[in-house]
Amino acid sequence: MVGIDWLRVGVGHPAVRDVLNIARNTAPNRFNLVVADGLWAVELALELGSRLDRFFYAPELVRSSNAAKVAIEAASGAYRAYEVSAKTMQRMSERDAPEGLLALVAMPRWDPAQIELSEDALIFVTDGIEIPGNLGTLLRTADGAHAELLVMTNRRTRMSHPKVFRSSKGMSLHVPHIEFGQVDDAISWLTERGVHIYLADTQDSVHYRTMDCSGRTAIVVGNERYGITNPWYGHGFPRVGVPMLGVADSLNVSISAAILAYEARARKHHRQRCSAAGEVDGRRVAAPRSARSRPR
Incomplete structure (x- = not known):
């Protein structure tokens, strides 16, 4: 994709191993990351404004223009963007039919x-x-x-x-x-x-x-x-x-x-x-205000 500085990696790369360890829960997760696997998960993370630590893209598996658009947005906002083969993505993904998009997303924290x-x-x-x-x-x-x-x-x-x-x-x-x-x-x-x-x-x-x-x-x-x-x-x-x-x-x-x-x-x-209507149980009450919670 034009304008994206992709790093092409294989299954032996440390970033790919991180995905496998986190997805399988087989190693300490020091940076509190989760695996967003597939279009819906990556798109949701973007919609919520979550921080993408690393993004992985397998162009051979992408089947829609919307997925390609989401991939550009995710790659642009991620700390690192990687391109992987379909075979590598199949190893990383737990989906029966991987969609070619996967991200490591930082969990938000609330004070x-x-x-x-x-x-x-x-x-x-x-x-x-x-x-x-x-x-x-x-x-x-x-x-x-x-x-x-x-x-x-x-x-x-x-x-x-x-x-x-x-x-x-x-x-x-x-x-x-x-x-x-x-x-x-x-x-x-x-x-x-x-x-x-x-x-x-x-x-x-x-x-x-x-x-x-x-x-x-x-x-x-x-x-x-x-x-x-x-x-x-x-x-x-x-x-x-x-x-x-x-x-x-x-x-x-x-x-x-x-x-x-x-x-x-x-x-x-x-x-x-x-x-x-201005009344609950025979007495007047104030309308509730919206909640505001700030992640950090």
Whole structure:
């Protein structure tokens, strides 16, 4: 392509080996990169303004003018741009039919001190989630339900894990997320901002359709096997659960979170509609403002 300083490399090049190691999760990921494989992933990274560390292009595999256009944009914005053969791209890609575009993308970082929440914010809290696919699904659900933030405590899996990126459909690059080393630090951060905290727990819980979702609301979901850790239970936060009407005693954590999130969003939407008319539950309220979260 005219104007692009391509470096032609093969499968033995260190940049290609980096892609293989990150995609297979077989080596330390010191720079917190994810593999964006294919047109949709590279295009999404560009749309989100993500930083492309390295971009790889196999012209033999590109089949559309749009893909060629995206390749030029990606190569122009990447720190390094490489041209590889179709055979090399097939080694790098996990797709059955590689599309000739692949990038190493830097994960964004959010500073807790810079997070600004809307007055009606919905927040996910994950406590000890360890299966990357579940974390990715939670991120995708957070985006779908318009949750403004994901807070992590007792983290067991990396946000840059390749399965998190794939199962989130790239939303790990988009949904703001912050991490706290101690549960009490997360609780302090949330309560200082007036967030009402609900613990997703089927034991001694209220029905999820009775939640009061006025104001800022956080839903805490726990480890796939052991649930939410003890420090969360020492503050009197209400427990909310999805009733189990069959033999099983619980749902998959990401399914439970989706039900609770969409119920909370529906209730908030109802309040916002009433708010637009100037009244909720017989009293006048102010319309919520938009959230602003700054990645760094």
